Structure formats: structure tokens, C-alpha cells
Amino acid sequence: MSQEKTQTDYLFRVKDCLLGAQMLFVAFGALVLVPLLTGLDANVALFTAGAGTLIFQIITRGKVPIFLASSFAFIAPIIYGVQQWGISGTMCGLLAAGLLYIVISFAIKIFGSEVLHKILPPVVTGPVIMVIGLVLAPVAVHMASGRTGDGSAWLVPETSAFIIAGVALATTVLVSLLGKGIFKLVPILSGIVAGYLCSIFLDISGVSASIQAGFDPGSLQNWTAPTLITLKSMTDAPWLAMPNFTLPTWNLEAILFIVPIAIAPAIEHFGDVLAIGGISGKDYVKDPGVHKTLLGDGVATSFAAMLGGPPNTTYSEVSGAVALTRSFNPAIMTWAALTAITLAFFGKLGGFLGSIPVPVMGGIMVLLFGAIAVIGINTLVRSGSDLMQPRNLTIVAVILVFGIGGMNFDLAVVKLGGIGLAGVIGILLNLLLPGRADA
Numbered sequence: 001m002s003q004e005k006t007q008t009d010y011l012f013r014v015k016d017c018l019l020g021a022q023m024l025f026v027a028f029g030a031l032v033l034v035p036l037l038t039g040l041d042a043n044v045a046l047f048t049a050g051a052g053t054l055i056f057q058i059i060t061r062g063k064v065p066i067f068l069a070s071s072f073a074f075i076a077p078i079i080y081g082v083q084q085w086g087i088s089g090t091m092c093g094l095l096a097a098g099l100l101y102i103v104i105s106f107a108i109k110i111f112g113s114e115v116l117h118k119i120l121p122p123v124v125t126g127p128v129i130m131v132i133g134l135v136l137a138p139v140a141v142h143m144a145s146g147r148t149g150d151g152s153a154w155l156v157p158e159t160s161a162f163i164i165a166g167v168a169l170a171t172t173v174l175v176s177l178l179g180k181g182i183f184k185l186v187p188i189l190s191g192i193v194a195g196y197l198c199s200i201f202l203d204i205s206g207v208s209a210s211i212q213a214g215f216d217p218g219s220l221q222n223w224t225a226p227t228l229i230t231l232k233s234m235t236d237a238p239w240l241a242m243p244n245f246t247l248p249t250w251n252l253e254a255i256l257f258i259v260p261i262a263i264a265p266a267i268e269h270f271g272d273v274l275a276i277g278g279i280s281g282k283d284y285v286k287d288p289g290v291h292k293t294l295l296g297d298g299v300a301t302s303f304a305a306m307l308g309g310p311p312n313t314t315y316s317e318v319s320g321a322v323a324l325t326r327s328f329n330p331a332i333m334t335w336a337a338l339t340a341i342t343l344a345f346f347g348k349l350g351g352f353l354g355s356i357p358v359p360v361m362g363g364i365m366v367l368l369f370g371a372i373a374v375i376g377i378n379t380l381v382r383s384g385s386d387l388m389q390p391r392n393l394t395i396v397a398v399i400l401v402f403g404i405g406g407m408n409f410d411l412a413v414v415k416l417g418g419i420g421l422a423g424v425i426g427i428l429l430n431l432l433l434p435g436r437a438d439a
Contacts, residue, residue: 016329016331016332016335017335019325019327019332019335020332020333020334020335020336020337020338020339021335021336021339022182022321022325023067023318023321023322023332023333023335023336024067024336024339024340024343025186025189026182026185026186026315026318026320026321027049027067027069027315027318027336028186028189029186029187029188029189029190029191029192030069030070030072030188030189030315031045031046031049031069031070031315031340032045032046032070032353033070033188033192033361033364033368034070034071034072034074034075034078034310035070035309035310036353036354036356036361037075037079037139037149037361037365038075038078038079038082038310039078039079039082039087040078040082040087040308040309040310041243041244041246041308041309041350042349042350042353042354043241043243043244043343043344043345043346043347043349043350044243044244044245044246044307044308044309044344045069045070045309045310046243046340046341046343046344046349047243047307047309047340047341047344047345048300048303048304048307048309048310048312049067049068049069049070049304049309049312049337049340050336050337050338050339050340050341050344051300051303051304051337051341052068052069052300052301052303052304052312053066053067053068053069053300053312053333053334053336053337053340054334054337054338055296055299055300055303056068056293056296056297056299056300056312057296057330057333057334057337058296059292059295059296059299060288060292060293060296061288062330062331062334063284063287063288063330064273064276064284064288064293064330065276065280065322065327065328065329065330065332065333066272066273066276066293066314066315066318066319066330066333067314067315067318067333067336067337068296068297068300068312068313068314068315069312069313069315069340070309070310070311070312070313071265071301071310071311071312071313072313072368072372073129073132073261073262073264073265073268073311073313073372074094074097074258074261074262074265074310074311075132075136075369076132076135076136076261076419077090077093077257077258077261077419077420078090078094078310079136079139079149080257080418081093081254081257081258083150084253084254085251085253085254087246087308088246088247088248088249088308089248089249089251089254090251090254090258091246091247091248091249091305091306091308092248092249092250092251092254092255092305093251093254093255093257093258093259094248094258094301094302094304094305094310094311095248095302095305095306096254096255096258096259097258097259097261097262097301097302097305097311098262098298098299098300098301098302098303098304098305098311099298099302100259100262100263100266100298101262101266101269101294101295101297101298101301102295102298102299102302104116104266104294104298105291105292105294105295105298106291106295108290108291108294109289109291116267119427119430119431120263120267120427120430121383121385121430122379122380122382122383122385123380123383123385123392123395123396123430124395124399124423124426124427124429124430125263125264125267125376125379126376126377126379126380126383126385126396127376127380127395127396127399127400127403127422127426128260128261128263128264128376128399128403128419128422128423128426129264129372129373129375129376129379130372130373130376130377130400131376131399131400131403131404131419131422132261132264132372132373132376132419133369133370133371133372133373133374133375133376134369134373134403134404135403135404135406135418135419136365136369136372137369137370138151139365139369140362140365140366140368140369140370141362141366142362143165143358143359143361143362143365144161144162144165144169144359144362144363144365144366145158145161145162145165145359145362146158146160146161146162146358146359146362147358148358155357155358156228156357156358156359160202160228160359161358161359161362162359163198163202164195164198164199164202164228164357164359164360164363165195165359165360165362165363165366166363167194167195167198167363168191168192168194168195168198168359168360168362168363168364169191169363169364169366169367171187171190171191171193171194171195172187172188172190172191172363172364172367173187173367175187175190175191181324182321182324184320185320185321185324188364188368191360191363191364192356192360192361192364195356195357195359195360195363195364196229196356196357196360199228199229199357199359199360200228200229202228203228203229228357229355229357230355231351231352231355233351233352233354233355234348234351234352234354234355235351236351237347237348237350237351238347238348239346239347239348240345240346240347241345241346241347241350242345243307243344243345243350244308245307245308246307246308247306247307247308248305248306248308253416256416256420256424257416257417257418257419257420258420259420260419260420260421260422260423260424260427261419261420261423262311263423263427264423265311265313266294266297268313269290269293269294269297269313269314270285270290272313272314272319273285273290273293273314275319276314276319276322279319279322279323279328280322280328297312297313297314300312301313318333318336380396391433391434391435394429394433395426395429395430395433398422398425398426398429399422399423399425399426400422402421402422402425403418403419403421403422406418407421407422408421409421
């Protein structure tokens with residue numbers, strides 16, 4: 001009898017392991033997209049996603065079937081931060097963002113979640129989320145056109161770039177709309193695969209070469225790319241290698257720039273917890289408590305920043321996979337986390353991801369960054385806020401113009417601008433303007 005029980009337990013463990021690997025597959029496209037867009041190391045992102053999920057499970061006592069990985073909300077600040085302060089300086093700001101989550105989690109435990117809705121109503125969080133998506137629009141257009149994110153260098157002939165970006169974008173949209181079963185959960189991964197295959201076809205068929213022969217990059221410098229895809233980075237990479245961890249260095253500007261941006265995803269965390277609770281039929285807001293889930297998210301985010309990884313967030317794609325497979329056992333996420341950590345030490349994986357042509361990422365970014373802006377609009381719509389009410393009009397207008405326009409304030413010891421300034425101004429206006437937010 002004991003032998004049969006041992007065999008049954010073994011089979012269940014094997015099944016959980018396979019289900020965990022499937023959960024990682026669902027999250028993989030979005031997980032690696034953030035480091036590929038921001039210049040961070042994809043292998044580090046895999047490691048910190050796996051380790052962050054394990055940290056989350058420890059803090060929540062293994063009660064919530066959630067997988068944590070790279071957050072899209074921080075793409076814009078990471079891109080800007082890496083350009084301004086390098087990866088290590090940016091990580092200081094991201095570390096502080098995780099600490100903000102921790103502070104909020106303690107505030108919720110002491111005062112309840114209503115205190116957040118008073119300080120951060122939708123009239124503030126909605127336009128801040130919109131700004132995060134809209135300030136990235138030029139980056140998406142540049143990369144979809146075959147240029148670098150800042151538009152300073154041309155990497156791929158424009159016609160070839162438009163074809164590749166169009167295929168990646170169309171595939172992502174069609175899979176999200178028409179995909180069935182597991183495929184509906186991996187539209188980003190499907191778009192990346194389709195764009196990559198299209199790039200290979202253009203290379204093999206010689207179409208890209210003929211386009212390049214008649215291509216004039218004009219005044220732009222650094223024209224390269226004899227082929228669309230080069231696997232040199234993958235062939236040069238070792239099979240097994242330590243991820244390229246980066247320690248944070250102190251940077252007050254990065255902290256003041258990034259911390260306000262962390263407010264919106266912190267609030268979205270509640271929605272994610274409610275969603276997975278609705279899927280599994282359990283009230284995770286009460287047990288283990290939303291303060292515990294946010295604490296787990298915050299500690300995981302700070303841990304990721306200490307190693308050079310992007311901030312963590314709960315993945316709705318994985319929650320969708322949980323609903324589809326009816327696999328509510330949180331232990332499955334343990335296997336997903338262990339699989340991610342294992343893959344992080346495969347050096348050739350990072351090399352292969354680095355070979356993905358820029359237009360593939362650009363095509364997906366067109367949809368992704370637009371979707372972030374739409375989420376912000378939807379936040380305002382669902383709240384029923386009257387945007388013509390003078391108080392609301394003022395808050396939303398100032399946030400949008402400051403954020404999208406790139407307003408900057410040079411203070412004595414620090415420079416605050418862009419999205420971070422928009423978030424700070426929105427919070428201050430909501431607290432100082434007379435009346436009550438119409439939310």
C-alpha cells in the first residue's frame with residue numbers, strides 16, 4: 001500500500017512539474033520582452049522571476065497560485081533610466097519601488113485598503129497609466145521602422161522592417177482574438193515567433209538584401225545589418241553561464257523618478273489578486289490577506305533590483321492558464337519558478353533572444369504600449385469620473401501634459417521630470433485641491 005502511495009505521489013509530482021513548465025511557457029514571451037526592450041539581461045529576468053515567485057510563496061505561505069515576472073508598467077522608466085544613469089543607477093530606483101510596495105502593505109494592514117483609494121483615486125492613477133503608455137509611442141514607431149529605440153541609428157531597411165513588424169503585430173492580434181486553448185494565452189510569444197520566422201524568410205529568399213541594395217538611410221549614422229538575423233551572440237555564448245547580475249548603486253534622481261510610477265501597478269495588484277481569487281473560488285484578500293500578497297510582490301521586486309532584474313508583478317496570462325487547466329495547486333507555480341531559475345543559467349538562451357530583430361519587438365510594442373494607454377483610459381471610464389468637473393479636469397490635464405510633454409524640474413539636489421513628476425503632481429493636486437475626487 002505504501003509503495004502504491006509513493007508511486008502515486010511521484011506521478012503527481014511529475015504532473016505538477018510539467019504543468020509548471022507549461023505555466024512558464026505561457027509567461028515566457030512577456031517575461032523576456034521587458035529585458036529585451038529595456039537593455040536588461042534576459043537570463044537575469046528569468047532568474048529573478050523564478051526567485052521572486054518563490055519569495056512570494058514563502059510570504060503568502062504557499063496559498064496563492066500566482067506567478068511573478070517582469071512588469072510592463074516599468075518599461076518606460078527603465079528605458080529612460082538606463083540611458084540617464086545606467087543599469088546600476090536605475091536599479092536603485094527599482095529597489096525603492098519595491099520598498100514602496102512594502103510600506104503600502106504595512107499601511108493596508110494598519111489602516112485598511114480604503115486609505116489608498118482616498119490618496120490615489122482613478123482620476124490620478126488613470127492618467128498616470130496613460131502617460132506610461134503614450135511616452136513610449138515614439139520608441140515603438142522607431143523600432144517598428146527598423147531604427148534603434150531613440151531613432152539615432154538605422155538597423156534594418158525600412159521596407160523589410162515594416163513587413164516584419166506587420167507580421168509580428170498581426171499575429172499577436174489574431175492569436176489574441178481567434179486563438180483557442182493554450183494559444184490564446186500566448187499572443188506575444190506567437191508574435192515573436194512569427195516575426196522571427198518572417199525575418200529568416202526574408203534573409204533566405206534574398207528579399208531583404210535586394211531591398212537593402214537600393215536603400216538610402218539618409219543622414220542617419222551607424223548603418224549596419226548585412227543580414228536581418230545573426231546568431232553570433234548565440235554561438236559565442238557558453239551553454240552554461242552565470243547570469244549577468246548587476247548590483248544597484250545609490251541614485252536619488254532615479255528614486256524620485258521611479259517611485260511615483262510604482263503607485264499604479266501597486267493598485268493594479270489588488271485587481272490581480274481578486275481575479276485569481278475569482279478563478280480559484282477563494283478569497284485571497286482575507287487569506288492570506290492583500291497586505292501579505294503586496295508584501296510578497298514588494299520583496300520580490302526589491303530582490304530583483306538587487307540583482308539587476310526588472311520589477312516583478314503578478315501575471316494575468318498565467319492566471320488565465322490556471323483557469324483554462326483548472327490547476328489551482330500553488331505548488332505548480334513552485335515548479336514554474338524552479339524551471340525559470342534553471343533556464344537562467346543557459347547562456348545560449350540569452351544569446352538566442354539577443355538575435356531577435358528590432359522590428360519584431362517594434363511591431364509588438366505598437367500594440368503593447370497602446371494597450372497600456374487604453375488601460376489608463378478604462379480606469380477612468382470604469383470609475384465614472386466626470387472629467388468636465390473642474391477638479392478632475394485640472395488633475396487629469398496637468399498629469400497628461402507634464403508626463404507626455406516631458407516637463408522637468410531641476411531642484412537643488414535632484415532632477416524630477418516626465419512620468420515621475422506627473423505622478424507626484426497628480427498626488428499633490430488630489431490632496432491639495434478643494435473638494436473630493438469624483439471616483
